């Protein structure tokens with residue numbers, strides 16, 4: 555069954571809506587999960603840090619949550635994901651209070667702490683306080699754009715999987731997802747000013763796009779509308795960070811943005827995407843000062859090449875990478891796109 559959020563607040567000082575929403579949902583005693591830097595945005599209920607939760611110990615998670623009637627996640631992607639994970643295992647409703655807009659986990663029914671991601675429940679309520687979000691580090695707000703532009707290639711990969719291997723496909727979810735991305739890309743590309751001059755409007759549009767993306771995932775019952783080969787590349791980079799113990803602190807959305815530059819180029823070569831769109835994807839990322847090269851992400855060329863050659867093996871998801879690409883081809887694509 556599709557579950558989508560019952561309450562969505564996207565407003566200045568939106569946090570003030572929390573108590574009314576809790577009362578409408580008849581929730582009285584939530585447990586808050588936050589990060590250390592985002593503790594100051596947490597509402598005044600019992601609270602723990604996400605870094606103190608042992609994700610492998612479900613018995614302790616159930617003990618920890620047994621006296622609470624809801625879980626609230628406050629913070630960036632990790633806080634929200636770990637809050638959602640705790641809510642999922644303890645079967646309590648989850649309320650999402652993002653303090654930034656770095657990825658679509660703020661609204662999706664998905665937990666993406668490791669691959670393959672878990673399909674859980676959508677947050678019952680999302681409170682996006684624009685006053686807090688617009689003041690969050692710019693880097694997080696540009697990473698969010700990377701997670702939105704991903705929808706373009708994710709939908710193309712999904713369509714390809716439908717045509718080439720008969721995978722189930724939802725036209726409504728796909729249209730919704732790519733429209734969200736195209737509108738945000740065009741907004742950024744056509745803004746005469748540096749987006750930092752209009753951070754308020756940008757933040758609002760970004761939050762709406764990320765929440766919309768999360769809802770397309772809920773409608774599809776899969777991350778297909780928002781995660782394709784560009785996400786496989788990002789997940790491959792995360793895998794290699796652990797494998798080689800790399801001290802690279804690139805964000806999910808930043809990696810997905812660079813992944814989208816690569817995947818959109820491959821789709822363009824196969825005739826699935828116009829030159830104008832691939833140029834606008836890159837331009838929108840550049841305008842927000844998001845990374846567009848592997849060097850800006852912090853990776854050496856050989857790691858980027860390896861990531862592109864292993865990306866198709868990260869999970870069972872058919873994409874434009876099909877059964878994988880050779881090291882030579884990966885190197886040539888990364889050079890053609892200016893990623894290396």
Ligand SMILES: NC(=O)C1=CN([C@@H]2O[C@H](COP(=O)(O)OP(=O)(O)OC[C@H]3O[C@@H](n4cnc5c(N)ncnc54)[C@H](O)[C@@H]3O)[C@@H](O)[C@H]2O)C=CC1
Pocket residue numbers: 589590591592629630631632633635653654656657658659660662663664665666667686687689690691694697805806807
């Ligand atoms: N469930 C889903 O569909 C998805 C979930 N994710 C999750 O998101 C994670 C990545 O999230 P990110 O936010 O990129 O990184 P993160 O959560 O690892 O780091 C964000 C950092 O920014 C800080 N921060 C957040 N808001 C702030 C504010 N207002 N002021 C100052 N600092 C602030 C946080 O405390 C944290 O240190 C992934 O590891 C994954 O778990 C990512 C994509 C989709």
Ligand SMILES: O=C(CO)COP(=O)(O)O
Pocket residue numbers: 657658659664665666670671701777780781785
């Ligand atoms: O990041 C996501 C969507 O933006 C989650 O997708 P995954 O299924 O690739 O983890």
Ligand SMILES: [Zn+2]
Pocket residue numbers: 657658701780781785806810
């Ligand atoms: Zn993502």
